[in-house]
Amino acid sequence: xxxxxxxxxxxxxxxxxxxxxxxxxxxxxxxxxxxxxxxxxxxxxxxxxxxxxxxxxxxxxxxxxxxxxxxxxxxxxxxxxxxxxxxxxxxxxxxxxxxxxxxxxxxxxxxxx
Amino acid sequence: xxxxxxxxxxxxxxxxxxxxxxxxxxxxxxxxxxxxxxxxxxxxxxxxxxxxxxxxxxxxxxxxxxxxxxxxxxxxxxxxxxxxxxxxxxxxxxxxxxxxxxxxxxxxxxxxxx
Numbered sequence: 001x002x003x004x005x006x007x008x009x010x011x012x013x014x015x016x017x018x019x020x021x022x023x024x025x026x027x028x029x030x031x032x033x034x035x036x037x038x039x040x041x042x043x044x045x046x047x048x049x050x051x052x053x054x055x056x057x058x059x060x061x062x063x064x065x066x067x068x069x070x071x072x073x074x075x076x077x078x079x080x081x082x083x084x085x086x087x088x089x090x091x092x093x094x095x096x097x098x099x100x101x102x103x104x105x106x107x108x109x110x111x112x113x
Numbered sequence: 114x115x116x117x118x119x120x121x122x123x124x125x126x127x128x129x130x131x132x133x134x135x136x137x138x139x140x141x142x143x144x145x146x147x148x149x150x151x152x153x154x155x156x157x158x159x160x161x162x163x164x165x166x167x168x169x170x171x172x173x174x175x176x177x178x179x180x181x182x183x184x185x186x187x188x189x190x191x192x193x194x195x196x197x198x199x200x201x202x203x204x205x206x207x208x209x210x211x212x213x214x215x216x217x218x219x220x221x222x223x224x225x226x227x
Contacts, residue, residue, distance in 0.1 A: 004156075031213050040220075042217040042220050043157075043217040045215070090156060090157065092157075094213060096213060099145065101159050102157075102215060104158070107155075107156055
């Protein structure tokens with residue numbers, strides 16, 4: 001059981017480049033989310049999805065797009081990378097509702113130069 | 114908006130000493146509270162949670178946390194820490210009735226020294 005899988009683990013981008021961070025889960029969880037982790041800031045919610053075809057913004061959505069075409073996958077797109085997007089990104093999944101445990105991927109460390 | 118405050122960014126302790134990591138949340142009608150742990154270069158793992166019922170909740174590796182509604186706190190404690198407990202600990206809250214979005218504190222780095 002792989003759980004939540006994120007790829008790539010590390011990435012260096014130049015300012016203005018685009019890329020997609022991949023996230024896949026094999027637990028048939030309806031709820032998926034993306035967080036960014038910055039030193040001293042904890043984790044902040046970027047976007048989330050409560051099911052296929054449904055996405056919504058979190059606390060820090062600017063500069064990021066998401067889509068949810070299947071239950072399993074929830075990619076995060078950076079259309080034009082900026083140095084401020086240098087961070088560690090975590091994808092999480094859970095069953096819907098407040099009582100379910102969230103399972104996290106191992107993270108993607110992104111550096112924008 | 115709901116918020117979580119972790120008062121200590123770093124807590125250094127010696128092995129076998131007790132430790133308390135503090136967490137306070139902004140008041141709401143109903144909340145669910147969580148502690149997550151992040152070991153170096155890894156993702157987050159659920160350590161323990163309070164949903165309802167007994168206000169004292171325990172993890173399998175000796176940590177415990179007590180939900181205190183009057184003080185809006187959910188402090189994490191362990192009576193005797195090990196080197197392997199070195200990690201960053203995050204307190205998080207979900208509003209009752211929400212879709213399940215976790216709101217995290219800024220984290221506390223626990224460093225256990227021999």
